[in-house]
Amino acid sequence: MNVNEIENYAKLQPLSAPYAKGKVKLPNRVCFQPMEGCDCMENGAPSELTVEKYVKAAKSGAGLVWFEANAVCPEGRTNPRQMMLTRENLPEFKKLLSDMRSIAAKEAGISPVFILQLTHSGRQSITPMIAYRNPVYEERRPACDDMIVTDEYLDTLPAKYAESARLAIEAGFDGVDVKSCHGYLFQELLSSFTREGRYGGSFENRTRLYLDSIRAVKAAVPEDFLITTRLSVSDMVKKPYGFGTDEEGELDMTEPDRLIGILADEGICMLNVTVGNPYHNPHVNRPYRQGGYTPPEEASVGLERFETIERHVKENYPSLTVIGSGLSYYRDDLIGQSERQLREGICDVIGYGRVSLAYPMFYRDSLKGEFSGKKCCLACSKCTLLMRAGQVSGCAVFNEYYRELYKRTCMNK
Numbered sequence: 001m002n003v004n005e006i007e008n009y010a011k012l013q014p015l016s017a018p019y020a021k022g023k024v025k026l027p028n029r030v031c032f033q034p035m036e037g038c039d040c041m042e043n044g045a046p047s048e049l050t051v052e053k054y055v056k057a058a059k060s061g062a063g064l065v066w067f068e069a070n071a072v073c074p075e076g077r078t079n080p081r082q083m084m085l086t087r088e089n090l091p092e093f094k095k096l097l098s099d100m101r102s103i104a105a106k107e108a109g110i111s112p113v114f115i116l117q118l119t120h121s122g123r124q125s126i127t128p129m130i131a132y133r134n135p136v137y138e139e140r141r142p143a144c145d146d147m148i149v150t151d152e153y154l155d156t157l158p159a160k161y162a163e164s165a166r167l168a169i170e171a172g173f174d175g176v177d178v179k180s181c182h183g184y185l186f187q188e189l190l191s192s193f194t195r196e197g198r199y200g201g202s203f204e205n206r207t208r209l210y211l212d213s214i215r216a217v218k219a220a221v222p223e224d225f226l227i228t229t230r231l232s233v234s235d236m237v238k239k240p241y242g243f244g245t246d247e248e249g250e251l252d253m254t255e256p257d258r259l260i261g262i263l264a265d266e267g268i269c270m271l272n273v274t275v276g277n278p279y280h281n282p283h284v285n286r287p288y289r290q291g292g293y294t295p296p297e298e299a300s301v302g303l304e305r306f307e308t309i310e311r312h313v314k315e316n317y318p319s320l321t322v323i324g325s326g327l328s329y330y331r332d333d334l335i336g337q338s339e340r341q342l343r344e345g346i347c348d349v350i351g352y353g354r355v356s357l358a359y360p361m362f363y364r365d366s367l368k369g370e371f372s373g374k375k376c377c378l379a380c381s382k383c384t385l386l387m388r389a390g391q392v393s394g395c396a397v398f399n400e401y402y403r404e405l406y407k408r409t410c411m412n413k
């Protein structure tokens with residue numbers, strides 16, 4: 001298809017239209033978002049449960065599969081079963097990706113793009129490694145000065161990101177995500193206003209490690225390899241303990257704009273937009289319908305915030321492919337809202353998080369006219385509660401295995 005044909009097709013079938021911008025070429029606009037299952041082997045290799053989830057992603061027809069958080073080093077793992085690609089377990093990753101490519105071709109008739117999310121969990125690591133003392137975060141999880149990582153330790157990380165990116169190429173990934181979101185190390189550094197030294201205080205210092213890591217990855221990979229990022233454009237935590245906010249905790253795009261401009265100049269091709277910190281304000285990141293707590297804002301406020309930010313990024317940084325988030329809330333209206341966002345130019349590709357666990361075949365069912373709102377995610381947080389309880393995580397409503405696990409481990413606690 002030429003550009004005009006794609007544009008015409010996109011008006012009629014927005015989700016199914018192929019997408020092309022620069023290096024990014026996707027068979028459709030459906031992205032399975034990174035969803036950590038905490039279910040890998042202790043050495044970081046995919047387990048049977050991990051494989052099961054990614055095989056479903058391959059069958060789903062999604063044109064873009066964004067793999068879950070993958071630690072770049074053992075001390076940066078958030079739990080002992082977090083994904084971690086290493087030289088030793090490379091064959092298992094190679095096999096998974098090769099199987100996924102065959103399955104996607106055979107069952108969905110497409111060749112999807114696979115991105116690996118590279119992360120260091122920082123404050124959320126098994127032994128917390130914090131950027132600075134943050135009283136807002138420490139209300140829930142106390143910390144102490146000994147946990148503050150040294151500049152010398154941070155200096156070692158860009159090389160680790162570069163090495164993970166090299167391994168990702170060998171494993172068969174099309175690109176990596178240098179992740180800065182949800183309160184993990186790089187995101188926390190963005191708000192390290194009160195930290196001393198090379199990684200705190202000024203904008204240049206707070207963004208240094210993130211940008212140095214992107215540059216190290218860039219130097220380690222061939223030109224056509226995709227370097228992407230998932231960014232909490234704002235964590236919606238009051239300045240000086242949050243990024244992209246003012247002293248009242250309202251969204252302030254001044255610094256995010258400056259940062260996104262640099263990311264675009266550095267050659268980042270896809271920006272997977274996210275907001276908030278799920279350990280502090282989970283409703284911001286995952287608009288919420290039912291469950292054990294009452295969020296301080298209506299879901300509509302969070303949904304609108306996503307759209308405002310995504311539209312802003314798409315309008316102002318035309319070189320970036322913008323991935324949208326937070327749509328699992330819509331249930332019956334999932335496809336309608338996705339198509340509307342694409343038609344209105346809010347984002348380029350729709351990212352699906354919780355619904356990809358609850359109802360992995362939703363997109364292919366929609367193509368056949370068999371989409372069922374009843375199978376869609378309830379936005380109930382049980383998958384997150386499983387994770388927080390130290391269990392493997394999946395949909396505790398629609399998947400029997402996780403439903404039983406949830407009953408045994410999370411109910412009446």
Ligand SMILES: Cc1cc2nc3c(=O)[nH]c(=O)nc-3n(C[C@H](O)[C@H](O)[C@H](O)COP(=O)(O)O)c2cc1C
Nearest residue numbers: 033034035036068069285326327328352353354383
């Ligand atoms: C159980 C669970 C695991 C998640 N794991 C990740 C992850 O590994 N990396 C990431 O960037 N976001 C992760 N997220 C956030 C999702 O990718 C997504 O942004 C969020 O759920 C909002 O989208 P949704 O409304 O479609 O669910 C996770 C969310 C949940 C509920």
Ligand code: SF4
Nearest residue numbers: 377378380381383395
């Ligand atoms: S447990 Fe299932 S239904 Fe509930 S939020 Fe998670 S994916 Fe959705």
